Amino acid sequence: MTNTFQNTDKSIHKKQILLNAFDMNCVGHINHGLWTHPRDESHRFNELSYWTTLAQTLEHGLFDGLFIADITGVYDVYQNGIDLTLKESIQLPSHDPTTLVSAMAAVTKNLGFGITVNLSYETPYQFARRFGSLDHLTQGRIGWNIVTGYLDSAERLIGQKGLKDHDLRYEQADEFLTLCYKFWEGSWENDAIQKNKQKRIFTDPKKVHQINHQGHFYQSQGVFQVSPSPQRTPLLFQAGASARGLAFSTQHAECVFIGGDQADKIKQQVDKIRELTKQQGRNPEDIKIFVGITVVTAETDQLAQQKLEEYASYANPEAGLAHFSSSIGIDLSQYADDEVIPYQSTNSIVSVNNKFKDKQITPNDLKAQHLLGGRYPLFVGSGSTVAEKLIQLLDDTGIDGFNLTRTVAPESHHDFIRLVIPELQQRGRFKTEYTQGSLRNKIFNQGDYLNSQHPASQFRCHNNKDKHNIVKETADEQSA
Known part of the structure; x- marks a missing residue:
């Protein structure tokens, strides 16, 4: 592929890389089997000190955020059970990620926290209240990774028979977001809090407004309990x-997480996201695009290769296959290692499953991709080598940053901070200090609030006119 963003061209602005650590409140997250490595400490995931130390480490490395994945349910598709899932701790046990945030925020000042919460099993009010509270306690460093779920096991846990239709889940998500926007943006005016002890007015009643929502999935009436964060x-x-997922993300998201291991395919995804964002009436640069990666680095390329071989001896590619089976909703254990896996329509992750339409893929192919038990692109080499490869991928594709998975915890984060970050900084491609303000301002450098092009802005309440708009919008819903 022709590189249209050559970083040797001095006339082109050198985009600085955005960087999140990608983790989960569990033992085996992405790179399965590495919990058996003698230096791995992920078995301590249920200890608060494990997370507070990690947060301090990442802030020392100037990471933009800690992106914490989560699932509701278990991976029970492979071999039609959870034996391998339990033996290899494939995201089981896993604990609630929101419980970690306050403690990590207390020991850091700049690190952001992107927390995954499945809206299919939440009520909008309770969720909005919890995240509004966290935004206060983190001083504006909280983010939400919006997911709708893809596991039948989750539906059974909450007493349902199976997953809702894929597109219906997104229809529900649209309304969930609309109601959350009303709570966060529309119930309190910016100057509602007075804290006037002499006049005995903590909050000005005229500046707090009731939300009235009568929708297809949700109904709500009343005042949001959380003051503006x-x-x-x-x-x-x-x-x-998927097509429906992209329509949703380009309407609502500010940061989009994509997969991919080939620069040309990643660039196609990036170009499509930018164009769809424009069609939504938003600036294409209002979305930052991240790719998931795994890095094994050492002082030299040779030592990094030796470290990879050492790690691979502890990894379990079959555990990666079990994880993948649940992602696509197909039991891959039923196929011989060299048998082509046929495409089957499922309600799980459509974009992942669609790969079987276009390619002839065997279990052996997938196991080769899961060398370290995970399927994200793997970068191996010295700090200099890895830095150059990351810069090249960013410049070739137009992405904005990376979600870095762990391998051996916490060793892999320390290696990256010690060896790769300085090389990126020397090339002018990574910050040397944090921007002040909220997580949103750190990422976009345009203030703490969503901009006026975002759909949430229509529910913003600063004065009576905005209040009228909320009431009018509700009336429109009721008459629809």
């Missing part, structure tokens, strides 16, 4: 890659 609406992450 630093960002009001948390920074919004999303990873939908």
